[in-house]
Amino acid sequence: MTLQIVYETHAITTDNEQGIATGWLPGRLSEHGRETAAEMGERRRNDGINVVYVSDLERALETVRIAFEGSDIPTVVDSRLRECNYGLLNGAPGEQIARQRPSHLADPWPEGESYLDVVERTRALLDDLVAMWDGGRVLLVAHSANWWSLDHLLLGNDLADLLAADFVWQSGWEYEIG
Numbered sequence: 001m002t003l004q005i006v007y008e009t010h011a012i013t014t015d016n017e018q019g020i021a022t023g024w025l026p027g028r029l030s031e032h033g034r035e036t037a038a039e040m041g042e043r044r045r046n047d048g049i050n051v052v053y054v055s056d057l058e059r060a061l062e063t064v065r066i067a068f069e070g071s072d073i074p075t076v077v078d079s080r081l082r083e084c085n086y087g088l089l090n091g092a093p094g095e096q097i098a099r100q101r102p103s104h105l106a107d108p109w110p111e112g113e114s115y116l117d118v119v120e121r122t123r124a125l126l127d128d129l130v131a132m133w134d135g136g137r138v139l140l141v142a143h144s145a146n147w148w149s150l151d152h153l154l155l156g157n158d159l160a161d162l163l164a165a166d167f168v169w170q171s172g173w174e175y176e177i178g
Contacts, residue, residue: 001135002178005126006049007150008141009169010060011037021097023083023090023112027059034066040141041067043171049073050136053125055081060141067141080121083143087112101163115145115163122149130177150175 012033015022029037044067052075054064064075086097087109101115108114129138140146148162154175 002176003130003134004137005129005150005154005175005177006044006047006137006139007147007173007175008040008044008063008139008171009143009147010055010057010063010141011040011066013059015091016094019094021086021089021092021094022057022059023086023092023097024057025090026057029059029062029066033059033063037063037066040171041069041071044068044139045071045073047139048137049139050133051076052139052141053078053081053129054140055079055083055142055146057082057143060143064141078125080125081140081142081146082121084115084118084145085109085112098166102160105160105163115148115159118145119149119152119159122146123153126153126177134178147173 011029013022013027014030015027017030052064052068052073054060054075054077056077056079068075086092088111089097089109105115144167148159151157151162152159
């Protein structure tokens with residue numbers, strides 16, 4: 001069988017609009033973010049999704065609450081879908097994080113984690129998803145580091161190259177396992 005993974009990032013936050021890299025801080029959706037969360041719901045509610053897995057950080061939770069309000073699609077909150085922990089730099093300017101990102105592929109951020117740590121969290125989640133939802137269609141709502149991890153694990157893209165490139169938003173990515 002095949003597991004279909006649909007990936008969406010959380011909607012736009014006030015931090016995003018101010019150029020702040022939220023990291024493990026909760027974050028809040030902006031007015032525009034609440035609109036884009038509703039648009040995600042319009043895209044995904046009738047898209048054959050069996051279950052939604054979402055990061056436990058507030059901005060992702062808020063996105064899913066808005067997108068799937070009134071829906072009977074089950075939601076699972078999973079901390080393995082958290083953004084990379086920038087440690088002392090959670091809440092730092094996004095430009096600063098982007099410049100330093102490649103040097104934290106294997107070396108953790110001060111009092112935080114590395115991107116390889118995020119890859120391992122993502123790998124463990126994928127193993128569980130295959131075991132529980134094989135043959136299904138699962139929506140993941142999380143953060144940029146999780147998208148890089150999926151592209152690395154499922155498409156074989158070089159993680160160093162992904163970290164060096166700018167993140168370019170789009171309305172979802174789709175992967176297959178199996």
